[in-house]
Amino acid sequence: MHDGKTITPAEIPPLTRGCAILGTGGGGVVTVAALSAERALRQYGDVDLVTLADLPADGLVLPLGSIGAPTVSHEMLPSGDEGLIIRETVEQTLGKPVVAVMASEIGGGNGVEPVALAARLGLPLLDADGMGRAFPEVQMVSMYVAGRDPGLVVLADVQGNVAALRPASGTWSETLARAVCVAMGSTALMADYILPVGEMRGAAIEGTVSRAIAIGRAVIGAEDPVGSLTAELGASNLITGKVVDIERRTGGGFVRGSVVIDGVGDCKGRLLRVEIQNENLVALEDGEVRASVPDLITIVDSQTAEAISTESLRYGQRVSVLAWPCAPLWRTSAGLRTAGPAAFGYDIDYVPVEEANA
Amino acid sequence: MRDLRIGVDVGGTNTDAVVLDAANRIVAATKQATSADVTAGMRNAITAVLEQLGDERQRVGRVMLGTTHATNAILERRRLGRVAAVRLGAPSSKSVPPMESWPADLRECVLAGAAVLGGGNYVDGREIAPLDEEGLRRFLATIAGHADAVAVTSVFSPASNEQELRAAEIVAEELGAQVPVSVSHEIGALGLLERENAAVLNAALYQVAAHVHDALQEVLDQHGLDVTRYFAQNDGTLMTVDYAARYPVLTIGSGPANSIRGAAYLSGLSDAIVADVGGTSTDLGVLVNGFPRVSSAGVEIGGVRTNFRMPDILALALGGGTVIGTDGVPGTTSVGYRIGTEALVFGGSTATMTDACVAAGRAAIGTVRPPAELAGVLRRTDEQVADAVDRMSLGKSDLPLVVVGGGAFLVPDGLPGVSEVVRPSHGGVANAVGAAIALVSGSIETIVPAGAGRREAIDTAVETARGRAVQAGADPAAVEVVEVTEIPLSYLPEPALRVQIKAAGPLGKI
Numbered sequence: 128m129h130d131g132k133t134i135t136p137a138e139i140p141p142l143t144r145g146c147a148i149l150g151t152g153g154g155g156v157v158t159v160a161a162l163s164a165e166r167a168l169r170q171y172g173d174v175d176l177v178t179l180a181d182l183p184a185d186g187l188v189l190p191l192g193s194i195g196a197p198t199v200s201h202e203m204l205p206s207g208d209e210g211l212i213i214r215e216t217v218e219q220t221l222g223k224p225v226v227a228v229m230a231s232e233i234g235g236g237n238g239v240e241p242v243a244l245a246a247r248l249g250l251p252l253l254d255a256d257g258m259g260r261a262f263p264e265v266q267m268v269s270m271y272v273a274g275r276d277p278g279l280v281v282l283a284d285v286q287g288n289v290a291a292l293r294p295a296s297g298t299w300s301e302t303l304a305r306a307v308c309v310a311m312g313s314t315a316l317m318a319d320y321i322l323p324v325g326e327m328r329g330a331a332i333e334g335t336v337s338r339a340i341a342i343g344r345a346v347i348g349a350e351d352p353v354g355s356l357t358a359e360l361g362a363s364n365l366i367t368g369k370v371v372d373i374e375r376r377t378g379g380g381f382v383r384g385s386v387v388i389d390g391v392g393d394c395k396g397r398l399l400r401v402e403i404q405n406e407n408l409v410a411l412e413d414g415e416v417r418a419s420v421p422d423l424i425t426i427v428d429s430q431t432a433e434a435i436s437t438e439s440l441r442y443g444q445r446v447s448v449l450a451w452p453c454a455p456l457w458r459t460s461a462g463l464r465t466a467g468p469a470a471f472g473y474d475i476d477y478v479p480v481e482e483a484n485a
Numbered sequence: 486m487r488d489l490r491i492g493v494d495v496g497g498t499n500t501d502a503v504v505l506d507a508a509n510r511i512v513a514a515t516k517q518a519t520s521a522d523v524t525a526g527m528r529n530a531i532t533a534v535l536e537q538l539g540d541e542r543q544r545v546g547r548v549m550l551g552t553t554h555a556t557n558a559i560l561e562r563r564r565l566g567r568v569a570a571v572r573l574g575a576p577s578s579k580s581v582p583p584m585e586s587w588p589a590d591l592r593e594c595v596l597a598g599a600a601v602l603g604g605g606n607y608v609d610g611r612e613i614a615p616l617d618e619e620g621l622r623r624f625l626a627t628i629a630g631h632a633d634a635v636a637v638t639s640v641f642s643p644a645s646n647e648q649e650l651r652a653a654e655i656v657a658e659e660l661g662a663q664v665p666v667s668v669s670h671e672i673g674a675l676g677l678l679e680r681e682n683a684a685v686l687n688a689a690l691y692q693v694a695a696h697v698h699d700a701l702q703e704v705l706d707q708h709g710l711d712v713t714r715y716f717a718q719n720d721g722t723l724m725t726v727d728y729a730a731r732y733p734v735l736t737i738g739s740g741p742a743n744s745i746r747g748a749a750y751l752s753g754l755s756d757a758i759v760a761d762v763g764g765t766s767t768d769l770g771v772l773v774n775g776f777p778r779v780s781s782a783g784v785e786i787g788g789v790r791t792n793f794r795m796p797d798i799l800a801l802a803l804g805g806g807t808v809i810g811t812d813g814v815p816g817t818t819s820v821g822y823r824i825g826t827e828a829l830v831f832g833g834s835t836a837t838m839t840d841a842c843v844a845a846g847r848a849a850i851g852t853v854r855p856p857a858e859l860a861g862v863l864r865r866t867d868e869q870v871a872d873a874v875d876r877m878s879l880g881k882s883d884l885p886l887v888v889v890g891g892g893a894f895l896v897p898d899g900l901p902g903v904s905e906v907v908r909p910s911h912g913g914v915a916n917a918v919g920a921a922i923a924l925v926s927g928s929i930e931t932i933v934p935a936g937a938g939r940r941e942a943i944d945t946a947v948e949t950a951r952g953r954a955v956q957a958g959a960d961p962a963a964v965e966v967v968e969v970t971e972i973p974l975s976y977l978p979e980p981a982l983r984v985q986i987k988a989a990g991p992l993g994k995i
Contacts, residue, residue, distance in 0.1 A: 163581050202608070
């Protein structure tokens with residue numbers, strides 16, 4: 128029925144590395160998700176990785192992702208039952224069976240946790256997600272950009288509480304979901320854009336789970352991890368240098384700030400500034416935009432190619448800044464409206480990363 | 486007059502001891518090989534400095550011990566106690582059970598039983614569930630007699646510790662006061678699994694701690710010394726013997742911390758980069774405001790992930806015994822303690838970094854003149870050291886570099902990126918000096934509101950840190966807050982900060 132791809136415990140380490148890199152500095156910690164995924168695979172068996180073509184057109188795809196504060200989800204772990212009660216609520220409300228689980232966001236821990244959820248639910252995992260990366264707000268998903276309605280939005284918490292919402296739009300979905308999430312203790316599992324397989328076509332970003340695994344495999348055990356990663360991603364290496372300045376401030380519930388990287392070696396004498404709002408958003412050099420959202424910008428350790436999250440950036444780290452193209456959907460006018468520079472308050476024109484670094 | 490104190494550092498290779506007087510002058514010092522039975526090395530070192538003191542030994546009033554016992558016990562899985570791990574947080578936090586990520590053999594060795602029970606708090610202080618006292622009593626009945634200690638970890642206990650404290654009372658009621666309890670909020674920071682790991686490791690180390698304490702007491706008794714004992718901890722400060730008995734895990738990492746503090750003291754600097762050059766490796770650390778800079782990354786101990794705040798150390802595989810290959814490039818191996826027979830300058834047949842330094846005129850040791858071309862290798866190693874110094878310097882090029890350790894001659898005087906290279910006398914025993922001069926500290930990490938109430942919440946946390954310093958043996962009149970770090974948290978409804986506070990002061994008078 129499908130191409131025979133399976134996720135076993137052996138795929139978790141590369142998947143975890145890959146998801147951290149696709150997290151573009153955000154997406155939450157991957158370590159806890161990796162533990163729970165490995166445990167679930169051992170307990171409930173391996174998970175089939177399927178494509179949309181493998182699934183019945185009217186079966187439902189269940190996009191799942193955790194929402195809330197990373198600090199909280201690192202301290203108050205899931206009960207493990209959240210996925211079950213969301214599926215139950217979805218199937219009861221929509222009257223159709225769920226045929227696959229999908230990651231709402233492949234970047235960070237949210238890209239790894241769905242493996243555990245799929246194993247627990249006994250469902251295949253769709254080789255796709257709603258971002259191809261990480262983004263900070265729930266309406267910043269490809270299904271929204273593709274014009275789909277969020278439809279039923281379901282949140283479940285550690286207590287077994289379920290909230291089923293019918294927001295009027297993608298932005299209302301963000302507002303309502305955040306409010307419910309706070310009441311639930313600032314961390315919850317959420318499903319939205321629960322669409323039939325047929326409607327997921329052209330709306331989800333396909334191939335991202337196997338891409339994450341391939342990225343991880345390119346890095347693990349590589350002789351030149353950064354070189355290998357750059358090649359695998361088709362990325363531009365914007366700079367290799369040292370973190371010399373970091374500024375962070377909170378505003379609107381997000382950590383905003385910037386980091387300055389001073390070039391070393393071949394890059395000596397150059398400075399690159401990366402603007403952050405939970406994720407790395409814009410990379411600037413001499414006032415010129417070298418890369419910006421929705422293209423991906425990830426800061427990695429220049430020796431190990433380990434992704435460095437915005438929260439763990441520190442003075443003195445030796446890093447390489449990689450930038451590479453986002454999925455084509457993000458480059459449409461609707462995509463740029465949703466997650467282009469202006470959506471994050473930057474008054475700059477979007478220039479595709481491969482043009483800016485031609 | 487009891488104005489002398491002994492600092493001892495039990496390391497992997499050497500056990501060093503020094504005696505300092507009230508003005509922190511070194512009046513005796515020794516370096517002994519660490520024995521397989523680490524206790525003999527400690528006894529030899531203490532005996533050696535006491536002999537140097539002669540009749541003056543009556544003036545010794547305190548002994549400060551920094552030791553690698555706990556690290557070794559975990560790495561070798563020796564003398565570890567069996568621990569019952571209790572997590573309070575259900576219905577949350579059931580998705581990953583306690584000790585899930587531990588190496589299987591270590592878990593096998595330590596785990597007496599685990600339970601995730603009703604309890605815990607939300608980030609805003611509400612209870613996730615009331616503490617399941619009945620469930621806890623039932624669980625304790627199943628492990629009674631099998632567990633040497635209990636570790637209790639409650640969700641958000643760094644902000645709300647009531648349930649952990651109540652659970653500890655119940656353990657005492659059910660198992661008796663002789664079964665010690667580690668409560669996680671006293672040991673680790675936010676991050677449930679890492680803090681739980683730290684609490685379980687701590688509980689597993691009680692017997693190791695008791696063994697070290699007995700061994701030290703035995704050595705002191707042999708010499709008829711009735712002195713106050715202190716243990717060095719990972720942030721470069723001291724704890725009293727009672728405190729160390731409760732928090733043995735905090736002794737892990739004390740070696741590098743002592744080395745940095747000792748190097749700083751010997752050089753008279755409070756902000757510097759420190760390089761400790763040994764036979765096989767060079768450890769670089771940074772001294773900020775008199776204390777070692779702590780690492781922001783979590784540390785693994787014996788394969789177990791924790792969130793201790795350990796000294797930020799960059800280790801290079803480069804020391805005096807590092808072997809230079811036939812291609813003229815230094816390798817990663819070292820002749821180690823065999824340097825006295827294997828290095829060219831000592832008549833051996835292996836080219837080492839020591840030989841290169843003699844060839845370049847940086848050191849004058851040994852009896853045999855090494856080939857002059859060996860000096861060429863130093864261009865490469867100097868670059869390696871300069872690069873490491875730069876990494877640790879946070880881009881500040883005006884810091885001095887303090888070089889200590891037996892291989893200090895490896896580091897050239899004119900190193901780029903530093904204001905000067907300082908080579909204090911007695912640099913070989915800097916770690917023991919660091920133990921002897923250390924302050925006593927207390928610290929806390931918690932969450933406070935960023936808006937209204939921030940000031941009050943931070944004041945309360947500061948008082949807690951001060952109280953912990955005094956409890957650990959600091960002079961209440963001289964405790965100062967040495968660190969307040971505020972980190973904004975994201976995605977919370979009310980702006981909030983994670984604050985880390987440390988208070989430290991000199992030891993109270995005896």
